[in-house]
Amino acid sequence: MPELPEVETVRDGLARHVLGRTVVDVDVRRDYSVRRHEAGPLDFAARLTGRRLEAAVRRGKFLWLLLDEGAGRGDDALLAHLGMSGQLLVRGAHVVDARASGVTEGAVPSGPVGWVEHPHLRVRLVLDDGSALDFVDQRTFGHLSVPDLVTTPDGAPGGCGAARDVVPLPVAHIARDLLDPALDRRAVVAAMRTRRTEVKRALLDQTLVSGVGNIYADEALWRARLHGTRPTAALRATDAERLLxxxxxxxxxxxxxxxxxxxxxxxxxxxxxxxxxRSLAVYGQDGRPCRRCGTLVRRDAFANRSSYTCPRCQPRPRPRRA
DNA sequence: CATAGAACCTGTATGC
DNA sequence: TGCATACAGGTTCTAT
Structure with a gap:
């Protein structure tokens, strides 16, 4: 669910509300949510307890909180991916509005602190000021872990030469995103055109350029007046640039x-x-008129999901012969 | 190596 | 009302 803008909104919120705080307790309610932490839930909790949260960083849809140097610990971070339905909620030592929290009316506040506990709470970090950071995730495709930080080689993911960087190990193969000032956009265009796939698939490939998901892919294609099934190999560089x-x-x-x-x-x-x-032009708008030309937006099956296009603004490519 | 599809899990909306 | 099916913002793993 969350794509780059949603994850960045969360990162910004974390930067403002939890930095400088120390983790005093970790409550893993569902082991599956920390499945990517190889050493298991107990080690996950042990590695976090007593650590201070130093910075909030994001690449594409991954975000992480840098941890201070713990006793005998190397460089590591609390890594989060929200998957399709993950949330990170900062719960102060006050009662949170039940409606805004997505909790039904009449939900029972839990614990002495008095905040409302979300039905899909998976992991809770209790912080030293009495607040908590809750990882809530209905579908559980999201996950938390505490991986080591690694230095990515020059010119890594996506074939985009750029400055070296330090990222959590599971993020090492993720390309820089479109809001990253260090992104080499020309390299992305070049790499995209060497792919033998369709342009929407390329846009969603997080190892080529990261952060774009199904919603913004469809919106970007509509703005660029391109159909997602256009073959990348036949894409003009100017079209690829316009798409990015x-x-x-x-x-x-x-x-x-x-x-x-x-x-x-x-x-x-x-x-x-x-x-x-309210600003979406095509995503989820099937049957409604295109705001540019009035033609009805259509929905087509795409990789176990959907693609939304304006058939007039985004003509399908001519079928290619093999 | 590159690419496409299945799998992972929970819940809601829709149709019969 | 009950039940079955389709669909949902993503990534990783596996098979070609």
Whole structure:
């Protein structure tokens, strides 16, 4: 669910609310949510307890909190991926509005502190000021872990030469994202055109350029007037550039609105929804008129999901012969 | 190596 | 009402 603008909204919230705090207790309610932590839930908790949260960093849809140097620990971080339905909620030592938290009316506040416990709470970190950081995740595709930080080689993911960087090990293969100033956009265009696939698949490939998901891919393609099934190999460089510009633009606008959310499944650290859903031109708009030409937006099956396009603004490519 | 599809899990909406 | 099916913002693993 959360794509770059939503994850960045969460990162910003964490930067403002939990940095400088120390983890005093870790409560793993569901082991599956820390399955990517190889050493298991107990080690996950042990590695976090007593550590201070120093910085909030993001690449694409991954975000992590740098940890201070623990006794005998190397460089590591609390890594989070929200998957399709993950949330990170900062719960202060006060009662949170039940509606904004996505909790039904009448939910029972839990614990002496008095905040409302979300039904899909998977992991809770209790912080030294009495607040808590809750990882909530309905579908459980998201996960938390405490991996080591590694230095990525020059010119790594996506074939984009750029400055060396330190990222958590599971992020080493993820390319820089479209809001990263160090991203080499020309290299992305070049790499995209060497792929033998369709342009929407390339846009969603996080090892080529990261941060774009199904919503913003469709929105970017509509803005660039390209059909997602266009073969990348036959794409003009100017078209590829226009597509990347469109994706950057739509994600920047979404970020300004606090991200896109259709329901309580996506919220910021305070439980509030973003407003960009009102600005979507095609995603989820099937049967409604294209705001540019009036033609009805259509939905097509795409990789166990859907793609939304304007058939007139985004003509399908001519079928190629093999 | 590159690419496409299945698998992972929980819940809601829709149709019969 | 009950039940079956389709679908949902993503990534990793596996098979070609």
């Amino acid at each position: 510009d469109a994706a950057t633009e739509v994600m920047t606008e979404a970020l300004e609105q606090g991200g896109t959310s259709f329901d309580a499944l996506y919220v910021d650290v305070n439980g509030a929804s973003g407003y960009f859903d």
